[in-house]
Amino acid sequence: MDEVAAAQGARAVVADLTKPEGVDAVLDAAGGDVAVLVNNAGITRDARATKMEESAFAAVIEINLVAAMRLTLALEPRYRDGAAVINMSSRASLGNFGQANYSASKSGLVGFGRALAQRWAPRVRINAVAPSLVDTPMTQAMPPEVLEKMVARIPAGRIGSPDDVAGIVAFLATPAAAYITGQVLFACGGRSVAP
C-alpha cells in the first residue's frame, strides 16, 4: 500500500475507523487543508434476512455508514473552501436480495450526504456515487455463470471497471462539479432502471 501511495506522491495510513484512535490517526495525517474526502471503505456480510445474524447487520452499518460519518464529521474544521466529500454508495441502496444490511448502509450514506450538503454549503460539497457490479477481486471470485446472469441485466452489456467509477469520483472532486451537491450519481451501466 505504501508503494502505491508513494507512486502518487501520497502517504498511506492504515486505520480502523470504527475506533476513535483510528479516526485520530487519519486526522493527524490529513493536516488542516483537506481538499477531498472519499469514503470508500466498506464490507459485505450478505445473507437473506431470515438467516442474517444481528451482528452481521450491525457490523455492516457500523463500518460502511457510521465510520464514514464519523470521519466526515471529524474533518469538518479542516476542509478548505470548495472541498468535496464523495461517499461511495451503491446501486444496492435501492434494494438488493441478500443485502438488507448493505442496502441500509449505502442508502443511509445518501441521506447523510444530502443533509450535510445543505448544512455545509457553499463551503463543502457532498455527493455520492452508486456503482453496480465492478470488476474487482470480489466479483472475479464469483461463479462465472452467476456473473454472466448478472451482467446480462446491465443495459451497458458489461461489468463496470474500476476506472468507470474512479473517473466519476475524480469529476465530482474537481471544480467542474462545483454546482453539484447533495446528489447521487448511479455508475451502474443503466442497471438501476432496467427490469
Next chain:
Amino acid sequence: MSAERGDILVLRPGSVGDDLDAVTPALTEAFVAAREALGAGRPVAVVVDARDLLGQGSPLDAAVATGLLGMVRTLGIEGVKAGWSINVIAGGEGDEAAVEETLAMLAGSSSVTGQLLTVGGANLGKVVP
C-alpha cells in the same frame, strides 16, 4: 421505536440527534423487529419524516431514515414470494391523518411491498429518495 397497531407493526424511528453511537442500534433494532413481524405474517410499516429523506434536518436522522428505506426495499424484494408486506410511509408536518389513513390501507393489503409512500404534499418537486 415500534408500536402495535392492529395487525400491522409500525416502526417510527426516534431522533438520534448528534449521537453517532445511536445509529447502528436504531437500524439494527428496526431490522430485527421487522423481520420478526414479517416472519409471523404481519405487515410492517416504517413511518419517517419526509424531510429526513431529503436531508432537511439532522444528518444522522437523515442517515437513519434513508437507511431504513434501503432496508425496506431489500426486505420487499426478499419477501415477494412469501407475501411479505413492508413499506415506508413519509409524511411532513400536518400529515398525521394522511399517515394514519395509509397505515389503515397497508394493514389490509399485502399487494404493496417495498415501496415508499409519500403522503400529503411532502417532497413534491424534489428528487425521489
